[in-house]
Amino acid sequence: MASKLFIAALFMVALLSASDVFAKEQKKPEEPKKPKEVKCHGKLYKYTCTGKYTCPDQCAHTCMMDCNMCKPVCNCNKPGGVCEDPRFIGGDGIMFYFHGKKDQNFCLVSDSDLHINAHFIGKRGEGMGRDFTWVQSIGVLFNGNHQLFLGANKVSSWDDSVEQLAIALDGKTIQLPNQEGATLSLSPFNLTIVRSDTANAVTVEVENKFMITARVVPITPEESRIHNYGITSESGDCFAHLELGFKFYSLSPHVTGVLGQTYAAEYRSPIKLGVAMPVVGGEANYVTSNLFATDCKVARFGSPNNNNDIKDFSIVDLNCAGRPGGRGMVCRR
Structure with a gap:
């Protein structure tokens, strides 16, 4: 009886060890990356900031060229x-x-x-x-x-x-649903229009020609x-x-x-x-x-x-x- 219990215990230890190895092999879910922060002192587009900040809405969603101080964290000063x-x-x-x-x-x-x-x-x-x-x-x-x-x-x-x-x-006239991501593809023209906000913003692309935001x-x-x-x-x-x-x-x-x-x-x-x-x-x-x-x-x-x-x-x-x-x-x- 004792030998059977000993064997059962060894079997359980083996199972636990295997499960530990399996768990270690599984990739942990990636934590969402924190927005990059930089220190800011001075006047930016339409407002003044001090201390640490991430890309402000004024820079991210309006003129993408008027925020030189934001360049470490914003998509600014792009050609075109x-x-x-x-x-x-x-x-x-x-x-x-x-x-x-x-x-x-x-x-x-x-x-x-x-x-x-x-x-x-x-x-x-x-x-x-x-x-x-x-x-x-x-x-x-x-x-x-x-x-x-x-x-x-x-x-x-x-x-x-x-x-x-x-x-x-x-x-x-072309109309898109007032929903961010709404897409219209016009095959004869190789033209795609995507709404990039719920209103007043789109991306237009003609294949192999150009893209306009x-x-x-x-x-x-x-x-x-x-x-x-x-x-x-x-x-x-x-x-x-x-x-x-x-x-x-x-x-x-x-x-x-x-x-x-x-x-x-x-x-x-x-x-x-x-x-x-x-x-x-x-x-x-x-x-x-x-x-x-x-x-x-x-x-x-x-x-x-x-x-x-x-x-x-x-x-x-x-x-x-x-x-x-x-x-x-x-x-x-």
Whole structure:
């Protein structure tokens, strides 16, 4: 009897040992990573911060280029960005302004098979010789003569939950469910539209061509006060406009346009580094007669290309020292 109990005890010990080994072999569930924190002292976009912080909503969900101090924890200063009074981050990673003029259209990108214009809205600053301007809408010509429209509605007062982003393809209005992640795929156009928030934000991608992130934002009273725009709640117009991010998968070395030229093979930025507000002019070269016109002086849409000249920016990942890089970005010194 004793021997049977001894054998049973040995068997139980063996089972427990085996279960311990099995448990050790099982991977422990990974704990969620804590957001990266950095110390912050000074004024950031629309607010002042001190102490440790993670990427603030103002940087994560509005202008992705206006938060240099946030760069350790935020997705900032990405090439292809357009926002504010229009501020651009070129394909070379250098920031510049192009003010244009209110109520006019300007060519942002022009290549043999892609053309993007922007309609500017704005108001004259008190005592200033130029307009404050913002990009209200863009018109994209692609895959022949297909026309994609993205635009901000004119509104007097702002409500984040109310959709103010208008989308149309070849003149037909496109609507998405007011649900983050809602997706519409249009196979004949190789076009996919994804809602990146419950309202006012989408990502649009044409396979092997481009990806555009667009968000409608207003001029807030606080922003107006800081920049002296003169826009108040009594103005009757909060100047809703687009904040944009562009990624290009295939451009020729001869691409032009306010933004497009910065991706061209021979482009060298005229901007002097360290200038507080570097401005690129030449409005007369980029102005177009309407949102889908290709009649600017630098237009290349529809021109023949040597296929050997096409640069595919989607093949490799590149990084600029000191600047965030990414797929589809060109980095130069």
